[in-house]
Amino acid sequence: MHDFIIPALLAIAAAAVFFILRRRRRRDTRIFDLPRCASHEKTRETRLYHDAQMEAMARLAGAVAHQFNNILSVAGAALHLARNAESEAARAEALEAIESSIRNGAGITRRLLTLSRGNAIRKTPVEPGTLLRETLKILSSRPGAPAINTRLRDGLPAVQADPLELSRLFQYVLGNREFLSASGEPVVVEASSAGPARPDAGDAPGPLFVKISASRLCRGFDRDSIRDIFEPGLETSRWTLPIAYSIAKRHGGWIEASYSRAGVLAFDIYLPAGPAESAPEESAPAARPGSAAGTGPLRVLLAEDDDDLRAMTARMLRLEGHGVVEAADGLEAEELLAAGGFDALLSDVMMPGRTGPELAERARAGNPGIRVILMSGHSDGRMDPARAAALGYLFIQKPYSADRLLGFLR
Template identity: 30%
Template sequence: MLSRFRFKRFSRRPFVLSILTGLAAVFLLGCAFLTLQVYFRLDDLTAARSDNMQFTISRLEVEHVKLQSAAENLNNADPTATDTFRRRFDAFYNRVNTLLASPLYTGALSNSGMAQDLRSIRTSLDEMTALVDQPDDVLRPARDALLAGIAPLSETIQSISWASLGIAAERSEAERAALARTLLQLAVISLLLIAALVALSFQLWTLFRRYRQRALENRTTLNRLSTILNTSLDHIVVIDPDSRIIEANAAADVAFALSGPDGQRKPITDVLLRRNDAGTTEPVSGARLIEACRNGPNRCAKVLARRADGLLFPVEMSAALAYQSGREVCVCYLRDISQRLAAQKEIEAARDRALAGEQAQARFLGMISHEMRTPLNGILGVVDLLDETVLNVEQRRYLRILQSAGQQLLTQINDALDLTQAGNGRVTLDRGVFDLDALLEEAISGLIAQAGARDTQIELRIPDGPLGLVEGDRARVLQVLVNLLSNAVKFTDGGQVTVEATRPEPAQPWVEVQVADTGRGIPDEDLPHIFNDFVRAGNIAGGDVPGSGLGLGIVRTLVQAMGGRVGVESIEGEGSLFWVRLPLDVASENSVRAPAPSPTGGDVPPLRVLVVEDNDANRFVATQMLLKDGHRVSEARSGEEALRLTQDARFDLILMDIRMPGLDGLETARRIRTRPGPAQAARLIFLTAHIQTENYQEINDLNIEAILAKPLRRTVLRNVLAGRIGGVPPANSHTVDARVMEQLRDTLPATTLEALLARFTEEGDRFVDGLQKEMGKPSEVDISRVHKFAGSAATFGASRLQERLGQLEDALYQGDTRRVRQELAGLPKLWRDTRARLTGARDAA
């Protein structure tokens, strides 16, 4: 506390010094001003009084006496007597006029009666003027008359003289008083100036003592810092522009053997080196170091230093500019990071081992899911077939139980696979145009039966009117809504679930959907973790509500992949409110609307179909589904058998499992496509229970129409055969999807399609050009711009570009800068390929 008080007191000293200096300057100026006043007043007092009023009045008396004497001599025989009289008259007359007209006397005369007396004298003189101007023979006889007019003026002149004496006395007194006041003011200001100077001197002396103490402390500090630097394990060197090491601490001297036998230090070029682009080392000069620090301190971890024994080791260098004797120098701190790099490599190796373990777990989960899906495919397929037969009430009840248990198991398998794909960063988005209002009704209709079983009502509210067509991934949005609704229904008994959808800002792409329920609610301690994987609220753990705890985790993953936000509010015992905000742009008039799924396939003409499946149950189910819809079906148990059948027979469609013993589905499809025959151009659809994206690259050139996930559902199969949906789209598919382009050409006029393609090409050029400055700054890439461009790519069927942008968007949300750089690196070439394909498509249109 005391040290802080001293610091504050010391920090105020410059302010006090400024005040005292200012006061001293003001007092000094005051002294100078008053001194000048005294000087000028003394000058006035000591000046000649030729124009003094009293002197002039006294001269007036003298002139009057001389005039009267000259008038008396007019009778003398002296011929010059008249001239003398006239001169005396003029002198007296001028003296009177001077007193009346001079500004010097006007003020004094106006404050007394002298002015009136002088004017009466001048009046008398004016009356005599006509006589004085007469010739001598007229002037001499008028002597007595002139004396009669001149003599009485003496009394008036005498009264004026007495009055002037009084005025002179008053003036002298006033001048003395003013001079005394000025001298007093000068004395006071001088004393104040002396006081200010004394205080200023005291402050300066105090500062001198303090700064002297500080100088001693600084010297001690410098000695201590010098000791610290010399005992530091870091190597510290000071370098001039000529690469000379002018100073160094003991660690640097010993480590680099800086001092030679002649006492001269070696240059920095013999110590510091860096690797160039060619992979060789080159010395680092002092001029280069100083130039690198122009814009501030520079830090680099890609520098090598040479030890005294000649061996090179990695160092981390921190450099900054300083000045010594008016010259720029560079201060460098060099730290040996050999152990740090070794530890980092060990950490990276451990991370790679952990990632490899996670990938192994993912592969294991995928393989297990394949083994689980294969028998489940047979179970649910037979259930679907059995549902279309004649059953009694008890059998129908057993069938419903079997369907519910099978569907629950399938949901948990799908959730686990979605979680695995999300963990591997493989969530793909398939953007298109769809009716959001219809999607909301579809999500609700699928859960009405489940809600009815719990005596719960589901209500849909769209307060601002229909939301209309939007652009986004229809399947992923539906999956999010169904998971949220299913969660609300599961935890609500005899209550209400309300779904409200709005667009909070009409000019923005955001759509907000709120799912509110009157169910059990969520404890406060569970709210921060409710969207984590495998998490279930504490009050239902082990209760009567089924589920794996993956639904909300998948919601979070999908919402983040789409660039949205999700949240929850809840009061335990009263209910919960889940909200999700998704970037769903309003679809433009020229957008292509994504076809909605259709539950039937009765409009598909009979097809000649080959089912290739090694599992008897799966093959039987698929065959029966096709036969019941009127299709002609052939069966093959292996890839080899499929090749024999396709050698001579024509098929409209081949439905084939990807994973089969012996010749697998990929190789079988490749041979069918490359071997001339009647089935070479057949539609080819893959079946898989192991949805893994690493296989998609292998089927890019096989012209695969769709990949269907097992278990195969009849509605999905019908829609695929009708060309309404494409199943699971292969990742990294063709650069430009020809089917989308054909659909665009069939839907839009040629001029409109050409304009849209030109606009998309311009958008892509701007996007890729903007990446040039973001290559080295992955954290500054605009996620919304990536998301928008991905949507445009999906509209025109640029599948590979869309997938790459989706992976980039996912990496940006996860903050994985390494993945961001990888995705950015390949985008320019991918865009060039896509643009070339689009140009060809536009010409074809």
């Protein structure tokens, strides 16, 4: 199993960088769809802009590669120690280091997917004041954290948000490098309700927004850099504000940055108020009549086109006593389903031949009681926990823990 860890981390890094570059490149290629009558000067400006964008992407890829090289080095050293451990305690310590590397790698891919606006969010009604206070406690406990003064109004309306993503947004804005590099004055955090939606909305009534402001005296800040403060840079410290802005946009809000003549750098976060329907979590639904779930070892059809992941998942399931039949693509899985006899289908969402949702539909047509678990490393709108639950399926996001996956088969 340990031999799988380093290739898996490397695959995660490569896939994440490829995805970002592909999306960015698609956007950039549209720049060249210019009318033939475009002036030579305009074409030259476009090419310069394209070159600058490509340079930024190269720097981003370099930063990701640097981080993953460190993670892989730690994992490789820990793997060697685990293989040659002289005691169970030393072996356990090495395995914990490997698990930590996996968590760090997963964290980087989450940030990349957030930056690319590609991963799904799960909105639930969130009380912003409570979540903000919890986030401030986390920030205050960090070494070198600035003092924070809060002015949070009681009775703020709920916002429609993914709690984990919203907490990350708060941490990235309040912990941005400009605030951390300043000294002296505390960070001031305020929260209130605001509306209409934007300053240019005029007198027309608009939706209610919750406004969260963070400001700090930052003398010497380059005023001109305000215009690109939400653009990613080479250093990972320059990712925080772009990611925060992306999270806000995907929640229907936005962030405004300003720098006053008095030297105060301020960020205003706007989030739409109002309750949202709670999205289902990754928890098992009630077993259907005739379902074999919860009755002991199951016969599982595992459909996964990644050979290493499929092999390791199959070994893990067999170790727990389940019978596993493997399929390397959707068409092979479809043929196996036709033969019948399975208690559960565990399938990747995106595969050659047939997608996971297509296989799930065919599986249920032949066996209404079969348990269906869909897996995905990137939610692109085809399937998410809410949609899966509506269809009576389970959904688990990659990377997942063994305990979570096995829990779906109990």
